Amino acid sequence: xxxxxxxMKEINKEFPGVKALDNVKLDLRRGRVHSLMGENGAGxxxxxxxxxxxxxxxxxxxxxxxEEVQIPHTQVALNMGISMIHQELSPVLxxxxxxxxxxxxxxxxxxxxxxxxxxxxxxTKELLADLELNIDPKEKMINLTVAKIQMVEIAKAVSYNSExxxxxxxxxxxxxxEVDHLFRIIRRLKEKGTAIVYISHKMDEIFEISDDITIFxxxxxxxxxxxxxxxxxxxxxMMVGRELNEMFxxxxxxxxxxxxxxxxxxxxxxxxxxxxxxRKGEILGIAGLVGAGRTEIxxxxxxxxxxxxxxxxxxxxxxxxxSPQDAIDNKIALLTEDRRAxxxxxxxxxxxNTIMAHTKSYINMFGLLDYKRIEKxxxxxKDKIRIKTPGLDQRISNLSGGNQQKVLVARWxxxxxxxxxxxxxxxxxxxxxxxxxxxxxxxLAGQGKTIxxxxxxxxxxxxxxxRIVVVHDGRVTGILDRKDANxxxxxxxxxxxxxx
Amino acid sequence: xxxxxxxxIISKYGIYFVLLFMVIAMSIFSDxxxxxxxxxxxxxxxxxxxxxxxxxTLVIISxxxxxxxxxxxxxxxxxxxxxxxxxxxxxxxYPGIGELPVIVPLLVALAVxxxxxxxxxxxxxxxxxxxxxxxxxxYTAARGAALLYxxxxxxxNLTDSYKWFGQGYVGFIPVPVLIYILMAVxxxxxxxxxxxxxxxxxxxxxxxxxxxxxxNVHRNLIKIYAYAGLLSGxxxxxxxxxxxxxxxxxxxxxxxxxxxxxxxxxxSHAGGIGTIGGAVVGLLILGVLxxxxxxxxxxxxxxxxxxxxxxxxxxVIDMRRNRVKK
Numbered sequence: 150x151x152x153x154x155x156x157m158k159e160i161n162k163e164f165p166g167v168k169a170l171d172n173v174k175l176d177l178r179r180g181r182v183h184s185l186m187g188e189n190g191a192g193x194x195x196x197x198x199x200x201x202x203x204x205x206x207x208x209x210x211x212x213x214x215x216e217e218v219q220i221p222h223t224q225v226a227l228n229m230g231i232s233m234i235h236q237e238l239s240p241v242l243x244x245x246x247x248x249x250x251x252x253x254x255x256x257x258x259x260x261x262x263x264x265x266x267x268x269x270x271x272x273t274k275e276l277l278a279d280l281e282l283n284i285d286p287k288e289k290m291i292n293l294t295v296a297k298i299q300m301v302e303i304a305k306a307v308s309y310n311s312e313x314x315x316x317x318x319x320x321x322x323x324x325x326x327e328v329d330h331l332f333r334i335i336r337r338l339k340e341k342g343t344a345i346v347y348i349s350h351k352m353d354e355i356f357e358i359s360d361d362i363t364i365f366x367x368x369x370x371x372x373x374x375x376x377x378x379x380x381x382x383x384x385x386x387m388m389v390g391r392e393l394n395e396m397f398x399x400x401x402x403x404x405x406x407x408x409x410x411x412x413x414x415x416x417x418x419x420x421x422x423x424x425x426x427x428r429k430g431e432i433l434g435i436a437g438l439v440g441a442g443r444t445e446i447x448x449x450x451x452x453x454x455x456x457x458x459x460x461x462x463x464x465x466x467x468x469x470x471x472s473p474q475d476a477i478d479n480k481i482a483l484l485t486e487d488r489r490a491x492x493x494x495x496x497x498x499x500x501x502n503t504i505m506a507h508t509k510s511y512i513n514m515f516g517l518l519d520y521k522r523i524e525k526x527x528x529x530x531k532d533k534i535r536i537k538t539p540g541l542d543q544r545i546s547n548l549s550g551g552n553q554q555k556v557l558v559a560r561w562x563x564x565x566x567x568x569x570x571x572x573x574x575x576x577x578x579x580x581x582x583x584x585x586x587x588x589x590x591x592x593l594a595g596q597g598k599t600i601x602x603x604x605x606x607x608x609x610x611x612x613x614x615x616r617i618v619v620v621h622d623g624r625v626t627g628i629l630d631r632k633d634a635n636x637x638x639x640x641x642x643x644x645x646x647x648x649x
Numbered sequence: 650x651x652x653x654x655x656x657x658i659i660s661k662y663g664i665y666f667v668l669l670f671m672v673i674a675m676s677i678f679s680d681x682x683x684x685x686x687x688x689x690x691x692x693x694x695x696x697x698x699x700x701x702x703x704x705x706t707l708v709i710i711s712x713x714x715x716x717x718x719x720x721x722x723x724x725x726x727x728x729x730x731x732x733x734x735x736x737x738x739x740x741x742x743y744p745g746i747g748e749l750p751v752i753v754p755l756l757v758a759l760a761v762x763x764x765x766x767x768x769x770x771x772x773x774x775x776x777x778x779x780x781x782x783x784x785x786x787x788y789t790a791a792r793g794a795a796l797l798y799x800x801x802x803x804x805x806n807l808t809d810s811y812k813w814f815g816q817g818y819v820g821f822i823p824v825p826v827l828i829y830i831l832m833a834v835x836x837x838x839x840x841x842x843x844x845x846x847x848x849x850x851x852x853x854x855x856x857x858x859x860x861x862x863x864x865n866v867h868r869n870l871i872k873i874y875a876y877a878g879l880l881s882g883x884x885x886x887x888x889x890x891x892x893x894x895x896x897x898x899x900x901x902x903x904x905x906x907x908x909x910x911x912x913x914x915x916x917s918h919a920g921g922i923g924t925i926g927g928a929v930v931g932l933l934i935l936g937v938l939x940x941x942x943x944x945x946x947x948x949x950x951x952x953x954x955x956x957x958x959x960x961x962x963x964x965v966i967d968m969r970r971n972r973v974k975k
Contacts, residue, residue, distance in 0.1 A: 453861065477863040491861050494854035496921035505851050506862040508844040517842040560862070 152178045154312060154344050155200075155231075160209035162195055162368075169195045170206070173370045175363060177313060177344040182335060184347045184355045184376070187365035187388055190605060193348050196365075197315050201226040201233045232306035233315040240290045240298055247273040247286040250305045276304045280334050296327040303334060314338060315346040320354060321440050332358055350438045352381050352644050364388055381646055382637075389607060389636035400591060404615065405429030407465075408599040409568055411450065414459035419445035420623035423459070427568075432590065432600040434614030436607065437643050442623040443603045444486050447570045450601075451476045451483040463568070477506060479568075482561035484554075486572035486603070492557050493545050500541040502556050503527045507563045530559035534589055551582025558589060568599045575609065587613060607636050621645040663966065664915055664930050671934065675941035682944055689823065695936035696829040697722075697891075697900075699929070700884040701907035702914075703836045704766075704877030706928040709911055710840075711873050712853040712920030713773065713780035717787035718881045718907055721765045722900035724795040725885030729758035730804035730811075730895025738806035742799075751810035758886035759879055765791055766878020770871035788904070795897035804895040815890030825887045832880065837925040839876075849873060854921030909956070910935050913963040934959070 155177040162170035170192050177183055185193040198204040200211065202220040211218050213229060220226050226233075240249050247269050248255075256272070258265035273286035282300050290298060299319055306314045316335075320328050335345055335358060349355055355362065356376060364371040364387045371387050407426045414423045420442035427433045435443045448454045450461060452470040460467050463479055470476050476483070485491040494502055504511065504523055513519045527541050536555045538548055545553055554574070561569065571590065575583040590613060594600055604610050610617055617634050619627045619642035627642035641647040676683035692699075701718040708715045731742040733754035765787055772783040817824040840846035848869045851859040859866055884903075889895040914931025916923030938959065942952045 451861075472863075473861050474863040474865060483861065485861055491855075491857045494851055494858055494921060496854045496917075497850055501847060501850065505847065505859075505864070508847050512844060517838070518844065518847070520842075 152180070154179050154214060156210075156212040157196070157200065158210045158212065160196065160199060160211075161207045162192075162199055162204060163207045169368050170199070171368045173209075173365070173368070175370075176373070177346065178361075179312070179342045179344050180339050181360040182339060182345040182347050182358050183361045183363065184349065184359040185363055185365065186355065186384060187371075188605070188607065190367075191365040191388070192368040193365055194317055195368075197233060197317065197346065197348070200313075201231055201315065227309050227311075230310060230312040231315070232309055232311040232313070233317065234299065234302045234306060234319060235317055240301070242291040243289060245287050245289055246277075246284065246293075246301050249290055249301065250276070250308055272308070273304075276308055280304055280307070280337075281330070295322040296324070296330075299323070299331070300334070303331075307338070311343065313344045313346065315348070317348045318350070318440075319347075320349060320351060328354070350440075350644065352384070352646050355384075356381065385637055385640045385644070385646075389640050400595070402430040402591075402594045403597070404431050405597060408463065409450075409601075410462040410465075411446075412460050412462070414446065414449060414461070415457045416445060416449045416454050417457055418623070419449075419454070420620070423620070423625055425618050425625070425628065427599050427601055429597045429599055430594050431616070432594050432602060432614045434610035434617040435601065435603045435620065436610045436617050436639055437620035439605065441620045441643065443620055444572055445623075446620070447483065447572055447601060447603060451481060451570060453483075477564060477566075480564075480566050481568045481570065482506075482564055482566035483570045484557055484561060484572060484574055486576065488550070488553060488557065488577075493553055495544075495546040497545060498542050499531075499536070499538050499545050499548070499556055500524075500527050502545045503530065503541075503559050503563065506560050526563060527559075530562060534559055534562075535585060549579070549582075551578035551585075554578055554582065554586065558586065562593075566598070568601070569593060570601045570603075572603045573605065574602065575604070575606075607639055611636065611639070619643050664913065664927060664934075664963070668930050668934050668937065671937050671941065675937060675944070679941065679944040682941060685821075687940065687944075689821070689826065691936045691940045692826045692829070692933070693823045694939065695910075695932050696823075696825040697884045697888045698903055698906045698910060698935075699829045699932045700832055700880050700887065701903055702910040702928050702932055703832055703925065704880035705904075705907045706911045706914070706916050706923055706925060707836070707840065707849055707873050708780070708877050709908070709916045709918060710853045710920065710923040711849050711870065712856070712918075713870075713873070714784060714908070714918075715769070715874065715877050716781065716784040716904050717765065717769060717791055718877065718884075719900040719903035719905075720788045720791035720795070721762050721878055721881035722885040722888065722903060723895075723897055724765065724791040724798070725758045725761040725882035726889035726899055727795050727799045727804050727895040727897055728761045729754040729882075729886050730807060730889045731798070732757050733807045733811035734804065735806045735808055741806075742804055748808060751808065751813075754811055755814075755886060758882040760882070762878040762880070762882020762885065763875050764878070765881070766875040767871055769878065770874030773874065774867035774870040792897070799895070799897050801897060803897075804889075805893060807890065807893050807895075812890050812893055814887050815892070825891065828883065828887060832883065833925055833929055836880075840925055845869065845872060850921055852920075906935065909960045912960060915963075915967055917967065918964075931963075 153176055157175040160170050160173045173192060173196055175196065187193050195204060199206045202222045202225055211220065218229065241252065250273055251269055256265045256268040257263065270286050277284060277286065280300060280303065282304065284297060293301065319331060323331065338345060347358060359376040361373060362376055362379065363373040364384065366388060405428055408429045410426045412424050415421045423446055425433065435446065437443045445454060449456050452472045452475050461470060462468065468479050470479060494505065500523065511519045511523050534555050536559065537552050545556060575586050590600060602613060611634055615631050617629045617639060618625055619629065619639055621643055626645055629639065681687055701722065705715050705718060732749055733751065734741045736748040769783050769787050772778060773780050814824055819827055840849065848864050851862065851864055852866055852869060856866060888899060910932040911928050912931065913934055914927030916927060938956065939952065942955065
């Protein structure tokens with residue numbers, strides 16, 4: 150058909166240890182909004198990154214306007230007319246709107262090729278007016294709201310005469326009014342014949358704006374449907390319809406008294422009025438979509454974020470936790486979600502990485518570190534949780550992701566915690582290491598530890614946890630018992646569509 | 650396989666080989682170089698900068714920088730000297746007080762240096778300004794304080810026990826060299842065998858992970874700069890003792906030599922990497938270079954250029970060595 154502008158065929162993308170895209174296809178047509186749906190990690194963003202040249206597909210073909218193309222980097226995509234508005238925007242904050250839009254291709258004048266600010270201003274003004282944006286092109290980006298920055302990014306895409314505009318979670322930080330404005334802009338682009346790729350987790354938006362929907366699951370293409378031919382409930386089934394084929398070694402443990410109670414906890418706008426209890430020997434899952442506030446909740450419990458309301462009780466007594474040190478003193482451990490940013494010390498040895506949260510217990514009578522004891526403990530945990538490393542002196546950055554994660558697990562186990570909070574404990578590690586980490590978690594519950602686990606992978610949550618707290622948009626929408634939980638129900642709570 | 654091992658050894662101890670190579674080269678070209686007298690004088694010449702570089706090593710491992718060490722040295726020196734003048738000297742700063750035991754100027758030097766360091770550390774930790782800016786402020790302010798305190802004049806005619814710190818000998822080893830060795834050992838123990846040392850590496854390696862691990866980043870930053878200040882104070886005492894005068898203009902540019910020694914020794918400005926052994930070797934390379942080029946009669950101007958090339962070259966090699974393979 151002539152209105153097809155882009156075909157992606159048999160796209161495969163492999164990262165070390167992970168197959169992110171498995172024989173995926175996608176057709177885009179002019180003047181239509183095409184939504185990509187799927188759980189976190191289903192491959193939507195990866196596919197789009199392959200399209201705009203951030204990633205190179207391992208194999209597959211991209212056919213743009215009837216010709217097969219190679220897209221080695223983003224500038225090539227931009228010049229071809231393909232733009233992406235990213236989930237995390239990255240404008241040059243201290244420069245003006247017009248400088249951001251024309252960055253790297255400023256209009257020039259005269260023999261000295263000086264930047265033509267007048268021309269730049271005029272073109273930007275036109276561009277913004279066309280998108281009903283009433284802002285001064287000379288305004289600095291840093292003074293704009295997130296919504297406005299997003300609109301400027303769209304204006305930039307338009308300025309490239311883009312024929313395909315990809316929007317990755319464009320509404321995650323917008324108010325309803327701003328969403329309406331965005332949708333007006335999208336409809337206008339549609340009329341001009343632009344093909345729009347729309348990635349969102351918000352079901353109601355998807356149905357409001359989409360013409361076509363393609364569903365992905367675990368890096369695989371599932372189906373493409375016209376939006377009018379499908380219901381939200383069918384869509385959810387297609388998104389999660391995955392067999393529970395992975396092994397989860399969950400065994401029923403003796404569940405004891407309540408260990409930690411969270412009451413009416415809030416932190417600014419991140420989440421509100423969150424309450425739950427976790428018992429000894431229990432594994433509590435926190436499920437929800439990206440941006441729902443899962444990580445923020447546990448970071449607040451651990452003292453990394455400011456608590457604006459609510460209280461935390463441990464063994465029935467209220468505790469004050471204002472810093473990670475307070476949390477550690479209360480026998481809480483947190484395995485953070487981003488191993489690189491807040492977990493490992495990349496330049497240090499496996500040994501130093503292991504002891505870093507627990508150095509104070511190794512001080513001998515002279516105030517020096519007792520390396521004999523450090524050696525003994527590190528070796529003990531290295532064997533116990535099977536960290537594969539040539540030696541304790543090895544720099545941690547030379548280990549695989551799974552082994553780095555195990556070192557971090559060892560770091561926290563060394564502190565003898567009673568409450569373990571695990572944020573995405575198996576993200577980005579291979580299947581073997583994953584199963585090992587699952588069995589460590591189960592063992593810990595068996596020893597009567599209290600475990601709170603956040604994961605984007607529903608099967609992991611369903612397979613591992615005794616109870617599941619589901620959050621949506623900073624609120625708890627449901628607390629499910631293991632026996633009542635399945636993927637569909639959890640997803641409905643997570644998307645806040647259970648009344649349908 | 651053997652090739653691999655050789656590669657590893659060279660990459661780990663490369664800088665030691667450079668020093669060895671320089672020593673061999675210099676002793677071939679000059680018959681004076683490899684005499685005990687000359688070697689001791691090499692170390693004595695760089696011992697003051699060596700003291701500064703020990704503190705700077707800690708600071709740089711924590712991903713900071715200290716531009717103030719030369720100025721703090723001067724401020725500490727004039728303060729200490731004013732409490733260590735001979736009673737017979739007519740132009741004494743405090744004519745009213747008698748001759749004080751040498752412990753007084755010693756403690757004054759250490760206290761002044763430490764205090765300046767605490768201010769540096771507190772500024773960085775509490776206000777979040779970059780270390781470059783905080784210590785740039787101290788660089789100017791401490792020099793100003795030294796000038797203000799002395800009204801721009803030297804503080805001279807120090808007691809014999811004071812001068813011992815700069816001019817004395819224990820056996821055949823000059824006291825400044827002894828102090829440098831002692832402080833290098835102490836700093837090595839501090840960095841490798843105490844909790845504080847682990848925290849220094851952790852903060853430089855990944856400050857966010859350090860916070861999550863329950864390390865009190867603010868308090869440790871203050872300690873790091875306080876220790877660097879303490880060493881600057883000690884360096885001030887030694888230097889004023891050596892020249893029998895506390896001068897407000899002394900130690901100018903020393904902060905950069907200290908940073909150079911540390912950098913040549915393989916301490917990474919990206920944080921989390923560095924050793925005291927490296928800082929010592931880096932210092933000796935600078936010392937041997939100065940001394941050797943002098944003996945060979947190379948002009949002082951050329952010496953500066955060669956020093957510059959070596960500093961940059963050391964870092965280029967280091968970056969290649971530490972680059973994460975992608």
